[in-house]
Amino acid sequence: MTKKPIILAITGASGAIYAVRLLEVLLAAGYDVHLTISAAGRLVLQQELDVSVDLDDFQPNSLMLGGADAGDSKLSMLRQSAGISSEDSNVLAFEVGSPGKIHYHHFEDYMAPIASGSFLTSGMIICPCSSGSLAGIVNSLSDNLIHRAAHVHLKERRKLVLVPRETPLSSLQLDCMARISDAGAVVLPAAPGFYHGVKTIQDLVDFVVGRICDQFEIEHTLVRRWGG
Numbered sequence: 001m002t003k004k005p006i007i008l009a010i011t012g013a014s015g016a017i018y019a020v021r022l023l024e025v026l027l028a029a030g031y032d033v034h035l036t037i038s039a040a041g042r043l044v045l046q047q048e049l050d051v052s053v054d055l056d057d058f059q060p061n062s063l064m065l066g067g068a069d070a071g072d073s074k075l076s077m078l079r080q081s082a083g084i085s086s087e088d089s090n091v092l093a094f095e096v097g098s099p100g101k102i103h104y105h106h107f108e109d110y111m112a113p114i115a116s117g118s119f120l121t122s123g124m125i126i127c128p129c130s131s132g133s134l135a136g137i138v139n140s141l142s143d144n145l146i147h148r149a150a151h152v153h154l155k156e157r158r159k160l161v162l163v164p165r166e167t168p169l170s171s172l173q174l175d176c177m178a179r180i181s182d183a184g185a186v187v188l189p190a191a192p193g194f195y196h197g198v199k200t201i202q203d204l205v206d207f208v209v210g211r212i213c214d215q216f217e218i219e220h221t222l223v224r225r226w227g228g
Contacts, residue, residue, distance in 0.1 A: 012040020
């Protein structure tokens, strides 16, 4: 059976490495990924990973190991220290055949298919999810395609996973999280565990990415499970 695509939105919170690794895993799992990146998300990718993304002329290789920005970039160094290889990702428990493809949409393009509930998906992930994006969605704003796509998933009762990464949290942020959870979304903070034999950066990144994959019942070998 053909897998329905997954939407991945990258917004302006810290933790861009989670999004890049998640994208790699989803593609390896055979999912087509409809990707959109906010203006602030682009800045965080540049700040944290030295990855330069052109939102008007997006090139998929700019987010992947071995792309145009490989070499001495922070992303390359993080991947090397984490043991992440483009040749042997070791993320899945089984062979899935052909990898998925990236379909990019500009965050201001309301004509994109993901703006409509008639476009069927397996769900949507906002990773990392900024407090501004969270507040915009909770308060029914549609300032960009990310907000609109999130509203679509809420109204269609499809899986919506938000991955905030900020600490400490104000009462306003906690209230937004409670409200979005009540509306049907899953709030999955980027809070890696340390009980699975952490040795590398990859172990911490993959813990969070693995928990996201669990929400979509994607079998993987990213982490050693408790009791396993």
